[in-house]
Amino acid sequence: MAHNDYFSSRRTIRKYSDHAVSHELIDELLLKASHAPTTGNMQLYSVIAAWSVEDKRQLSPAHFGQPQVENAAVVLTFCADFHRFSRWCEERDAEPCYDNLQSFMAATLDTIAFAQQFNTLAEQAGLGVCWLGTTTYNAQEIASALNMPPLVVPIITLTVGYPAEDGVDVGRLPLEAIRHEGKYCDYSGQRINELYAEKEARADSRMFVKENGKHTLAQVFTDVRYPRANNEAFSEKFISYLQSSGFMPKTL
Amino acid sequence: MAHNDYFSSRRTIRKYSDHAVSHELIDELLLKASHAPTTGNMQLYSVIAAWSVEDKRQLSPAHFGQPQVENAAVVLTFCADFHRFSRWCEERDAEPCYDNLQSFMAATLDTIAFAQQFNTLAEQAGLGVCWLGTTTYNAQEIASALNMPPLVVPIITLTVGYPAEDGVDVGRLPLEAIRHEGKYCDYSGQRINELYAEKEARADSRMFVKENGKHTLAQVFTDVRYPRANNEAFSEKFISYLQSSGFMPKTL
Numbered sequence: 208m209a210h211n212d213y214f215s216s217r218r219t220i221r222k223y224s225d226h227a228v229s230h231e232l233i234d235e236l237l238l239k240a241s242h243a244p245t246t247g248n249m250q251l252y253s254v255i256a257a258w259s260v261e262d263k264r265q266l267s268p269a270h271f272g273q274p275q276v277e278n279a280a281v282v283l284t285f286c287a288d289f290h291r292f293s294r295w296c297e298e299r300d301a302e303p304c305y306d307n308l309q310s311f312m313a314a315t316l317d318t319i320a321f322a323q324q325f326n327t328l329a330e331q332a333g334l335g336v337c338w339l340g341t342t343t344y345n346a347q348e349i350a351s352a353l354n355m356p357p358l359v360v361p362i363i364t365l366t367v368g369y370p371a372e373d374g375v376d377v378g379r380l381p382l383e384a385i386r387h388e389g390k391y392c393d394y395s396g397q398r399i400n401e402l403y404a405e406k407e408a409r410a411d412s413r414m415f416v417k418e419n420g421k422h423t424l425a426q427v428f429t430d431v432r433y434p435r436a437n438n439e440a441f442s443e444k445f446i447s448y449l450q451s452s453g454f455m456p457k458t459l
Numbered sequence: 460m461a462h463n464d465y466f467s468s469r470r471t472i473r474k475y476s477d478h479a480v481s482h483e484l485i486d487e488l489l490l491k492a493s494h495a496p497t498t499g500n501m502q503l504y505s506v507i508a509a510w511s512v513e514d515k516r517q518l519s520p521a522h523f524g525q526p527q528v529e530n531a532a533v534v535l536t537f538c539a540d541f542h543r544f545s546r547w548c549e550e551r552d553a554e555p556c557y558d559n560l561q562s563f564m565a566a567t568l569d570t571i572a573f574a575q576q577f578n579t580l581a582e583q584a585g586l587g588v589c590w591l592g593t594t595t596y597n598a599q600e601i602a603s604a605l606n607m608p609p610l611v612v613p614i615i616t617l618t619v620g621y622p623a624e625d626g627v628d629v630g631r632l633p634l635e636a637i638r639h640e641g642k643y644c645d646y647s648g649q650r651i652n653e654l655y656a657e658k659e660a661r662a663d664s665r666m667f668v669k670e671n672g673k674h675t676l677a678q679v680f681t682d683v684r685y686p687r688a689n690n691e692a693f694s695e696k697f698i699s700y701l702q703s704s705g706f707m708p709k710t711l
Contacts, residue, residue, distance in 0.1 A: 214491040214580060238634045239466040243575060244590045247684055248629045255639045262641050291636065291646055292680075298651045301677035304687030307694035312595045316615060319571035320578075323495060327579060328466060338496045343564045354642045363568060377500045382490045384543065387507045389514050390606045394543055399550045425551035428544075432499060435556030442559035446711065459698060459711045 213331060218376060220335025221275045223368025228280035228334065230258070233367070236328040243324035251314035252321050253288040255353050256281055265352050269345035270364065275337050279366035284342070284349060285322040287314035289358040289454075305358060311454035318362045326365060335370035338363060344441045347448040357453045378409060465583060470628060472587025473527045475620025480532035480586065482510070485619070488580040495576035503566035504573050505540040507605050508533055517604050521597035522616065527589050531618035536594070536601060537574040539566035541610040541706075557610060563706035570614045578617060587622035590615060596693045599700040609705045630661060 237254060245251065257263050258281050266284070267276045276282055289310050293303035326336050342349065342364045349361045384402040394402070406412060412424050419427045429435075449455035489506060497503065509515050510533050518536070519528045528534055541562050545555035578588050594601065594616045601613045636654040646654070658664060664676050671679045681687075701707035 214576070215494050217494055219496065234634055234638065237638055238631075241631045241634070241637060242467050242469055244471065244578065244588075246592045247680065248631075249680070250632055250637060253637050253639055253643065255641070255643055257641060259641065286643075291651075294646045295651050295655055296677040296681055298648050299675035299677035301675055301681040302687075304681060304685070304690055307690050308697055309595060309690050309694040310685075312614075312697070313592060315567060316571055316592065319568055320575040323572040323575040324466065324579065326496065326572075327576065336496075340498050340565060340568065343561060353639075354645075356643070356645060359643060362564075379490075379493045379500075380502055382486055382493070385493060385502060385505050385540075386486065386489055387505055387605075389507070389509060389511070391505065391507055391538075391608070391611060393606075393608060394546045396550050399543075399547050403547055423551035423553055425548040425553035428499065428501070429548055429553040429556060433556070433562075435554075438556055438559050438561050442561040445564070446560055446708075450711070455711075456698075457711065459702070459707075459709065 216376075217330055218374030219337050220368075220370045220372060220374050221337045221366075222370070222372040223275070223278055223280060223335060223366075224371040226369040228368060232332065233281055233283075236325055236332060239328055240321055240325035243320045245317045245320070246313040249292055249313075250317060250321075251287060251289055251292060252318040253286045253291065253359065254321075254325075255284045255286065257284070266349065266364070269348045269352070270339050270341045273339065273341070275366040276339070278368070279337075280368035283322075283325070283365045283367060284353060284361050285318050285363050285365070286355065287311060287318045287360045287362050289314050290356050293358060306453040308454060311360070311449065314360075315362055322363050322365060329365075329367060333369065334367055335372075335374070337366045339366065343445055346445060347451075350448070350452075357451070360449065360452050360454065375411075377411070378406060380406065468628075469582055470626030471589050472620075472622045472624060472626050473589045473618075474622070474624040475527070475530055475532060475587060475618075476623040478621040480620060484584065485533055485535075488577055488584060491580055492573055492577035495572045497569045497572070498565040501544055501565075502569060502573075503539060503541055503544060504570040505538045505543065505611065506573075506577075507536045507538065509536070518601065518616070521600045521604070522591050522593045525591065525593070527618040528591070530620070531589075532620035535574075535577070535617045535619060536605060536613050537570050537615050537617070538607065539563060539570045539612045539614050541566050542608050545610060558705040559708075560706060563612070563701065566612075567614055574615050574617060581619055585621065586619055587624075587626070589618045591618065595697055598697060599703075602700070602704075609703070612701065612704050612706065627663075629663070630658060632658060
């Protein structure tokens, strides 16, 4: 399993060279990735490829101007899509019934599995990839810019190009932090100390704390990177958008 | 890229041999899979491994008694988990603020990418895997059975073992069905006909229509496999559970 070494050493790439990426390569990788598991073989996703300077620039504000959007060879917006399937139903004397949250979950599952499989294939083909979690923050703006109809929701965006950097090994928690045997085993304070010790001891973590004027690494997350005000404002926005997309009821 | 042939030919495996799967192998694959992309390197997931007959049997009803649950060597329940991260915050003088839907989306993204990466590694190691989309239908029951605290939500279950069948090539839509250039291009009736023609012409599709006494393949989905009454009932249930888990507001 020599090629499996790739899995442990893969890294996010945010800087891309000018080396051209061919449409044919991306198409080949997307087609292969579409063999990832999918709910009832419905393939409840679409991917929208932005290649031109104009198309990439149009997406940039929704991703808060992160430079990898305009610098990538191609920006791929992966969407949960029950619209195409519903259109097929309409054309086949069948009444589609996918304007609900379970259908959104199924489509989200399909979309992310597809995106992850594409990511693996792209990285194994020598490309560098960065995932933009900002996609659900500004899903409405992205959907408008890309002409998405109801029952289509952008879930994750991947910027893709040949790497112009090595990327950084940011490490991961030990397996014991994430794997439970039989039942979920809750975390004592002592256990948290053990599981996060290596992460907190890293030089980059300590620099992160210092640069942000905080006392703990966790405070960098709660106060700076993912603070309550942002989480709540973007959640409200996303719920409104899911309602207008048809996947979420108007009232609970 | 010879090993990439795997990607196009992978299949769901529902029947498993008695050949033992080692805990060490699953741990090795899970650890490698944890290098999949994750939001802010927070690893917002947990996986709960059921190995014993009792643990697998306990999960069976939530998956409607599908036989692969009890027949698998191991059943892995992948959960969106903001609890562990929040526990870490609490232990580090930081106030966690992840009881909202964006946090659920970030954790869902991390969880599915991790599960998909595990799936790829497991299949490349010779294991067979089946994904159980029933996980979100009965998330509440699974969470109770596995002692999950708030901010932990089961998203997808994988049954895993050495294959005792070849699996079936169920085919996929042509790339043109799922990939859009620049903007989302809506589907005309004529386009739907073209894109679904191959799928509808398959012998297994035609048999499916006949066995279910329907006129079109789409009707098998809307009337039998994913009917409105089920979709809506399980959506209501899932929304209630997300509310009790803390990820969804009590009212909209």
